[in-house]
Amino acid sequence: MKQVSKSLLPLLIIGSLFFFMGCGNDTATTDNSNAEPSVEEATDSTVEVQSITTEKLQEKIDDDQWIIVDTRINDAYNGWALEGVTRGGHIKGAVDFSANWIRFEVENQDQLLQEALKEKGITPDKNVVLYDANGEDAALVADYLMQQGIENLYTYDVKEWAMNEELPMESYPNHHLLVPASWVHELIENDNNGNPYKIFEVSWGEISEDYLNGHIPGAVHINTDDVEEGPIWNRLSDEALETFAENYGITIDTTVVLYGSDSTAAFRVATILKYMGAEDVRVLNGGFAAWENSGYDIELEDREKEPVESFGATVPVNKDYIIDLPEAKTILADQEGSKLVDIRSWDEYIGTTSGYSYIEGKGRPAGAVWGYDLDVYRNMDNTMRNPSEIKSMWYEWGITPEQNLSFFCGTGWRAAEVLIYAEVMGLENISLFDGGWNEWQDDSNNPIELGEPN
Missing domain, CATH: 3.40.250.10 (Rhodanese-like domain)
Structure with missing residues (x-):
């Protein structure tokens, strides 16, 4: 039976627990009783690390012992040219670990940040290049990483990379x-x-x-x-x-x-x-x-x-941007070229709960695939998650960008957000199944599946 990938379980935990709380005096405090240093401790000192040249970075960018990390805000990573950068987007192949994730406290922040480091491959055995455009973001992340025992650190000003049109940068088509x-x-x-x-x-x-x-x-x-x-x-x-x-x-x-x-x-x-x-x-x-x-x-x-x-x-x-029940059934009939993608929790998908006080039926439309709940599509500051990671989640369930994809949830809210993210990524054959599970379960003639799929 199809199980949740073990490699994605930490992501589900992260997505479920991240809750943005701001940076004022009323933010949550961190338990400092364990052996791991807290985020607050990590940001109280200034760590100086050596910088890396553009030429050296070019040499190491495809080396699997090196990892390139964008520490700026999510918008810059997606494609916005901010803070004097001449080209928007990120260095091709870079992962994201925004300094904002450290700045703004959340519940269980230390644990969740460490899980994020593992998921992105930022580990002590790697040489880590941290880049920004303001001279502040990379320093803050470097400070935090040093506290986590990650010491092979370099900083870089991405403005230098962006000025050379021959150096590869990636931005999302509809950022x-x-x-x-x-x-x-x-x-x-x-x-x-x-x-x-x-x-x-x-x-x-x-x-x-x-x-x-x-x-x-x-x-x-x-x-x-x-x-x-x-x-x-x-x-x-x-x-x-x-x-x-x-x-x-x-x-x-x-x-x-x-x-x-x-x-x-x-x-x-x-x-x-x-x-x-x-x-x-x-x-x-x-x-x-x-x-x-x-x-x-x-x-x-x-x-x-x-x-x-x-x-x-x-x-x-744009009539096809939102579809209704007849079109959803057509998509389900085309299992090779199309997918009806369920953006609800795992428990809603397998029918443990309907997820809503006013929806009686439990389960999923027969043939629908799980696309993960909305929480895992967001970073800890509620910005859009790295599209490469989104695609990896989808591949677990046979969802590919070239397919005709229609997203649904209970009543259209969660799926609407994922639909926009898919459009940001440049997907074209996409839509929202407006009625979602609420409309499907309302008619007893519509086939329903329960439990984990085979």
């Missing part, structure tokens, strides 16, 4: 869909160069406590009830979605930035807007915490919606 806080700040500062834009905090309910406690300046709250309805919680009718857009002042050519304290709601609305035909939809990578921890201003003013007369197109423009 622009996930934006750093700095990009949102610049959007506000330059008023999007006079072009229309909107910023929305997205969560369920008419009143959002998160929004009222402070939000990005100019942001308006979106209630997810304005784009979906029960009991299945599918998207609203196309006509109703046009009305939603008009009420919130969204046109087909409006730049739309979505975020939340929990990003799943933002991704849910993002997929619906893209289905509708909105041409420039972005999600703040890492959610509101990314904005707060960048030190940007927040406001308390309750901003009102500013309606427009017309969305500017007949919905849906």
Whole structure:
């Protein structure tokens, strides 16, 4: 029977436990009673390590005794040209271990960081090159690694590598869909160069406590009830979605930035807007915490919606971006070229629980493959996980990028986030099965499987 790969169990643990808590005085404390040094201890000192030249790095980049580590924020790794770097993305072959994972405390942080080091192959027997663009990130990670007994360390300024067009760098084709806080700040500062834009905090309910406690300046709250309805919680009718857009002042050519304290709601609305035909939809990578921890201003003013007369197109423009039950069954019938990918927990997938208080049925659509729960798609700061690691998870279940992939979960929120990540990676034949498990189990004629697959 198909089991969870032992090599991925630590990742599942990491993904399930990581919870971003910020860096203020109210953050969790670390138990210092064990023999391992704490993150706090690791960051109290400054470690000086030798730098490496571009020429030397070129010689060692394919040497399996050397590992290249990008210590910058996730956005830079994905493809954004930040902090004076002339080319966005990362040195080809580099793994990511962001300094932010050390800066911002989380529960069980020491243990989880050490698990991450093992998964990425950052071990004491390797020569480790840590690179950044600001002279701070690599030093912080070097300090932490020295405390973990990893001493063969070198630092490098990636700006030098980026200036030489002949040296290989990798960025993800649609990294622009996930934006750093700095990009949102610049959007506000330059008023999007006079072009229309909107910023929305997205969560369920008419009143959002998160929004009222402070939000990005100019942001308006979106209630997810304005784009979906029960009991299945599918998207609203196309006509109703046009009305939603008009009420919130969204046109087909409006730049739309979505975020939340929990990003799943933002991704849910993002997929619906893209289905509708909105041409420039972005999600703040890492959610509101990314904005707060960048030190940007927040406001308390309750901003009102500013309606427009017309969305500017007949919905849906991108009809195949979201599919329904008949299309999901067609995908299941094509087991070689297509996959219906379940983005729920293992217990939901095998039918131990439905995962929802209002969903009675347990199990999975017969023939659906497990794509792992959402938690393992996120880094500890709730940014997008390294796509190479995502693909490795998929390969365990026969999921490959060239297939026709449709992602689903219970009601479309978790799967929406993975759909956007897949698009960031450059996958093309992808969609969201909107009704997901809730719609499938609602009809007793739909075949269901329970237990671990053979």
